Amino acid sequence: MGLLYRLDANGRFFDFPTCKLEKQEYAKIINEINSNYGLYKDLPFAIHYSIGTDNRYYIYYFENHGFNDYNIVEKFAF
Numbered sequence: 558m559g560l561l562y563r564l565d566a567n568g569r570f571f572d573f574p575t576c577k578l579e580k581q582e583y584a585k586i587i588n589e590i591n592s593n594y595g596l597y598k599d600l601p602f603a604i605h606y607s608i609g610t611d612n613r614y615y616i617y618y619f620e621n622h623g624f625n626d627y628n629i630v631e632k633f634a635f
Contacts, residue, residue, distance in 0.1 A: 563628055571620050571628035578629060582610045586617055590627055597621050602630075 560574035578586065590597065590605055597603040605617045614635050620628040 565622040565628075566626045567622070569622070571622070573620060573628065573630045576629045576631050578632065579610065583629070585610060586629065587625070587627065590619070591625055594624050 561577065563571050563575050565571060586605065586607060589607055593605075597605075600621055603619055603621055605619065607615055607617060609615045609632075616633045616635060617629055618631040618633075620630060622628075
């Protein structure tokens, strides 16, 4: 399978390919980012720390094109 490039809400491509997450994990992370959007508001790229659906700790790197308009780029376990 090739790389997946997404468009934001305004039809612009994100800069990086999307990191594929399971639906439940994706929904959880997007909800957490939305709930803490004040931390990320002015950052074009940001890092979000969370516990994954497998109860492990992860760092999620994402592109920020505005509230609820994110591209999860990478996920690292720590």
